[in-house]
Amino acid sequence: MTVQEVNGYAPLVVGAGLALIATWAVWWIVRYIRADTMTRASIRQAVRVRRTWKRLAPMAGLSVTDKTPTALASLSNTDGNKTPKPRVLTPVLKVKPDRFGVVVRANCLPKVSLEEFRKAAPYLADAWRCTRVSVMPDGPGQVVIRGVRVDPLLTRTEHVPTGAVPAKAATWHVGVDEYAQPVSVDLSEVPGVTVAGLPGFGKTSLINRLVCDWAPSPAIQIVGFDGKVSKAHEGDYADLVKRMFAFVGDDLEAANTLFNRLVGLRRARCSSIRAVLGVKSMWDVGPSAAWPLVVVIIDEAHTYFRDYKGSDPETKKLARLSAENARLVEDLVKKGRSVGMLVILATQKSTGDAIPTFIRDVCPVGLSFAQKTAEAAVAALGEDIRNWDDANPINLQDPAYVGVASMSHQSRPGFARIRTPYVADTDAARIADATAHLTRDPMDLLIAQTGRACPRLTTCPIPSATNPKRPDPNTPETSNYLEGGESSMSEDRITQRTVTAVMAVIAALAFVFSFGNVWNLALRLGVPAPIAPLIAPMVDLSVLGLLVALRHLSLRGVTPEEMTAATRLMHFSGLLTLALNIAEPLTTRHYGRAAVDAVAPLLLLGWGTVGPQLLRAFHTVTRAGTAPTPAATGTLQGPVPPGVGREPVPEPAPDGDCGEPVAEPAPVVRIRGPVVLPDAVTVPDPDPTATVATPVPAMKIPHPLLTEARSIAASHHTEHGKPITAAQLKLRLCIGLPMATALHAAL
Structure with missing residues (x-):
């Protein structure tokens, strides 16, 4: 390419350069015009920082003299006796303005490191007309200088929530620190x-x-x-x-x-x-x-x-x-x-x-x-706050510092003051x-x-008349709930003990009655005298032991199928007792005496069969007066679907609550319209115009919850010797009374 051709392209190159400069100037002017007042002042400040840096750096001790000539200087030095002029090196800056000031990024030089920048921070603050200047590391060989022209702690800010889902759960955006940097x-x-x-x-x-x-x-x-x-x-x-x-x-x-x-x-x-x-x-x-x-x-x-x-x-x-x-x-x-x-x-x-x-x-x-006191500041932030006087909250009592807090900074040592926005x-x-x-x-x-409710609490709230929204023992409903359960427990306990006592008495009488009959039969058959008295106790004690075992298993809800072997052995022992009692009268053809001798063994056989069944029935029966009739109050606490009326009324908390219903201050919503509840309970849609309570149909009981209820009922009976009531199930499982009543019936 000749010189003339190069000269022909020169106007194009110059025009392109001028176009780029004009584009940059237009962009800069548009950005300046669109910025708010505080940002415009920061833009002018950034221009001043760039323009004065070459002069300011040597005066602030942020420059270094390089006496080694460059390669170009060595080639251009034709006179070997002439020493090249030393160069003064200054860190390269990248300045970015924002509403509160400037963010300056610089590279380090030999003997101009992070420590030198921090020592020069007060001089930079004065030269750049900043309220304060902070110097922090920004990677190897890099520093970031934050200069704030307007004190962020004295500038009140507002936060307008967007309603967007936070990008990261559990991240708390607190505000901006004293250098206008976001703090999370x-x-x-x-x-x-x-x-x-x-x-x-x-x-x-x-x-x-x-x-x-x-x-x-x-x-x-x-x-x-x-x-x-x-x-x-x-x-x-x-x-x-x-x-x-x-x-x-x-x-x-x-x-x-x-x-x-x-x-x-x-x-x-x-x-x-x-x-x-x-x-x-x-x-x-x-x-x-x-x-x-x-x-x-x-x-x-x-x-x-x-x-x-x-x-x-x-x-x-x-x-x-x-x-x-x-x-x-x-x-x-x-x-x-x-x-x-x-x-x-x-x-x-x-x-x-x-x-x-x-x-x-x-x-x-x-x-x-x-x-107001150093004691309160130490209690809130720890003893180390005594060493950070600038961040001590006792210095934030001025009304200008309303909304300013001190906290331990997670990203750097010490404490930071933070301006929190108003919502x-x-x-x-x-x-x-x-x-x-x-x-x-x-x-x-x-x-x-x-399908599992919360485990039993170590302490449960006691109903008190001082809170009208909690159960009052003096009301008929609560009396049925508190006292009715106890009375039914006492009645069940008396019935079970009566049946057990009758079975024990019949077994004892049968033992005494048959002892003499079997002894006489053994002697008649030629059994040695020392052995003859031992035959009846062997059979009768077998019957007695089986009766006790069957009673224990029946009270714990063991099914008859699981006790088949014990029941058969019980019947065999009863028949054997019957045979031993009537054998001697039958051989002598005293049929009347044989009939009388058969009474005790037959009663023993009957009670051995019926007794466990009665005890099992007492264990599973649910008395109608044990607990109040379950009903859904038609109330929810918390969210309300669109179009649903909201009216604060004192109602009990939902059935899922752990403990007694929440007291009066709890926000409760009376629902007018369909309500969506968890899958474990099915409730029909109420009348859209109704606000009265709606009865709950039969509940779906999760199988794990039923299993846990059975385990609790068995342990309760072992400890107290009486079946558990619906009211006690409610407290043990921390569930609502309707679900507890349904579980009690299913037991």
Whole structure:
């Protein structure tokens, strides 16, 4: 190619270059115009950083002198006595602006490493007109410099939830740190979280964002406790209750009931996780819609754990409930992690009197908003916070720091201050309405998969007249439920003991009656005198032993087919007793005497056959007065299908509850329209216009649940010598009374 041809292409090359420059300029101008005011200021700041860097770097000690000439300099040096001029090397920068400032990435040089950048951070902050500058490693030989022009901690932000399912379960997007970098906390494998801070500084808003972000996921179910309200429609969670499968306020009895229910769920999950998931820890496979992560939110936790002092009955009762609540929450925190249960406790001051130390100290994640005392700050964040004065929450009491929390940073040592965004009530209500249909009771889901209810709790709530929504012993229905079961148990026990005593007396009389007859027969037949008295006891003791064995097996529900061999031996021994008793009168043709001698053996044969059958029948019979008639109340707690009316009314909790029904603060929904319940119970569609209770037809009883009920009934009879009642089955299995009644009838 000649020089003239090259010159001919020159205008094209120059035009292409100018076009590229014009395109870049247009793109830059459009980006600048479309940016908001804060971003525009950051764009101008980024231009200034690039333009002044060559001059600033040597002055800040971020340059190095290279005295070795380059290859080109060596070739161009024709005079060997002339020394090449040393070069001054500075790190190469890549600057990216955002709303709060600039993010600068730079390479390290010899003697210009991460440590030198950190020493120069104050000078860079002044030169770049930044509030603060942070230097962090960004891979081998690279650093990232974060300069914030506007303090993110003083800039209030709002979060608008999108309603999208979170990309990763159990990731908590908390907010932005003091360098405007997003802060997320991975709550996988985390048993508990504590949130502390003065009233009005953002604790509830932080939890609201968590609920709004996680609500669209069917793999997460939420239960709420709020110690500063009495009813669900009050307080900060009124809009989010629709997405919670249970909720209680400041009623300690109601809270104790729900804590018992959650501990029952935890135990049921522990006993069935290997069978359902095939792993020992739920986190090995992650939460799912069938086995969701259960998030237990306890706001104003000091309400439920307060140490009451006093000698009057009411104070003693409250102290007992508080101690029991602490024990139950400790169970959830220490044992619920592997089965997918996360406890979040929020309080004003997380000292030992608000959250017991045996609960607080096993929660690995802790946040604290403003605190008034160093003691409260140490209780919330640990002793190490004393060494980080900038992040100490006692310095966040200024009203400008409302919504700012301190926490231990997961990605770097020390503590970080975080600006948490505000979630508007309208956005929270919108998310709750859109996701209410995803609410499920985890116990119902577990029963649907396994057919097993939760195991028996160590303590069960006692009905009290102080709570009108719990069973009152003075009402006729509860008397039938509590006292009727006990009276029927006493009647059954008396009947069984009477039948057993009659059988024992007849066996003893038959033994005495036949002893002389068999002895005389043996002597008449020439049996030696020492041996003759031993024949009758051998036969009679065989009958007596078989009677005792048949009674024991019959009371434990063993079927007649399984006792065929023992029954045959019993009949053979009875016939042998009959033959020995009437042989001697028949040989002497004294038929009247033979008939009299046959009475005792025949009665013994009859009772040997009928007695076990009677005892078996007493074991399986169900008295009509033992428990109240089962009925479905037509109420659900939690989600409401579209088009279904919602009205807060005080109703009992669903049958899947573990323990007594949740008290008055629990949000309960009266359904007008079809209701979808778990597969274990079939309920016909009620009248769309009706709001009254609808009777439940015969229930489908899962076979594993029936097997467990039989085992419990047998162990109960072994311990107490009396059959179990439907009311006791309800408490032992932690199921609803209708299901317990159906199980009792099936036994």
